[in-house]
Amino acid sequence: MSEQHHTGDIEEIAALRFSGIDDRGVVTLTTDGAGKVVGVRIEPESVRRLPAQIFESSVAQALSKARGAAAAADRSAMSILRDQGIDLDAARRDLP
Amino acid sequence: MSPDDAIARILDSLREALTEIPRSIEALREREVSGESANGAVRIFYGALGELKRIEVEPDFLRSTDNQRIEQALLEAFTKADRAAAAARTEFQSSLTFMGISIGQAVQGGSISGVLPTPSRISEVFDQR
Numbered sequence: 001m002s003e004q005h006h007t008g009d010i011e012e013i014a015a016l017r018f019s020g021i022d023d024r025g026v027v028t029l030t031t032d033g034a035g036k037v038v039g040v041r042i043e044p045e046s047v048r049r050l051p052a053q054i055f056e057s058s059v060a061q062a063l064s065k066a067r068g069a070a071a072a073a074d075r076s077a078m079s080i081l082r083d084q085g086i087d088l089d090a091a092r093r094d095l096p
Numbered sequence: 097m098s099p100d101d102a103i104a105r106i107l108d109s110l111r112e113a114l115t116e117i118p119r120s121i122e123a124l125r126e127r128e129v130s131g132e133s134a135n136g137a138v139r140i141f142y143g144a145l146g147e148l149k150r151i152e153v154e155p156d157f158l159r160s161t162d163n164q165r166i167e168q169a170l171l172e173a174f175t176k177a178d179r180a181a182a183a184a185r186t187e188f189q190s191s192l193t194f195m196g197i198s199i200g201q202a203v204q205g206g207s208i209s210g211v212l213p214t215p216s217r218i219s220e221v222f223d224q225r
Contacts, residue, residue, distance in 0.1 A: 035146060037174035044163035052155040059151050059170065 016073060020065025022058035026050060029062040035070050037063065106195070113194050121145075124188050131176025134161070134169040140177040144184035 017038065019030045026046045030039030047055060081087070097105075127144040137157035141149040158166065190198065 036178050037171065040167045040170045040174070042163060042167055042170075047158065047163070047166065050158075052153050052158050055158055056151040056153055059153075060148055063148055 016070075018066045018069040018073065020062045020067070020069060022061040022065075024050075024054075024058055026055065027058045027062040029059070029066045031063070031066040031070055033070055033074065035067040037066075109195050117192070120188065120192070124184065127184055129177060129180035129184050131173045131178070131180055133172035133176070134165070137161075138166075138169040138173045140170075140173040142177045142181045144181050144188070146178070146181050 016033050017030050018033070019028055019039075021028045024046065026043045028039075028041040029037055030041075032038050050058070124144045125147070128141055128149055129144055130139055130141045132139040134157055137154040139152040141151070143149055157169075161169075192198065
């Protein structure tokens with residue numbers, strides 16, 4: 001695989017989208033591969049009944065789950081690259 | 097100053113920097129930034145490294161605002177908090193120096209050769225090509 005292909009793979013991972021839904025099913029947050037929020041969806045009927053504090057914890061939980069999924073994908077991608085003989089973690093550690 | 101003294105001085109500065117940088121990164125992690133929307137009805141607080149600290153949503157806004165507007169307000173506040181965190185990291189990065197040379201770019205994953213000034217002799221070689 002050429003270096004150009006490796007760069008392409010990493011960019012594709014960053015462009016992936018990851019969603020997290022809170023346990024109440026009220027909030028769905030979507031993040032990019034870096035954990036930045038790019039989409040929000042809420043359940044209109046449920047949200048009216050929730051106290052603000054519970055809603056806030058639902059948002060936090062949805063974000064945590066979406067970022068957890070992004071981190072898991074990142075670990076999987078690193079593992080795939082390692083299988084191909086490329087260890088980005090080691091490369092990061094070796095930086096001056 | 098003898099070459100040995102110069103090397104010892106550089107190593108001392110390096111040890112000092114290696115002690116100081118993790119402390120600075122920890123301080124950066126603790127630094128709080130925020131993004132808000134809907135006239136402050138929605139506020140997102142991040143640490144400067146991007147971890148979520150807390151969320152504040154005004155109860156009245158939640159009760160009286162339509163679904164789509166709440167979604168937009170949350171997204172806007174998250175986006176602003178992300179930008180604020182990125183700005184704090186950039187500021188931190190540019191503040192890192194070692195013996196008067198900015199090393200933030202290298203510490204954040206760039207190449208040390210990219211931030212060091214090119215020795216004049218090598219510059220001349222390139223100029224002549």
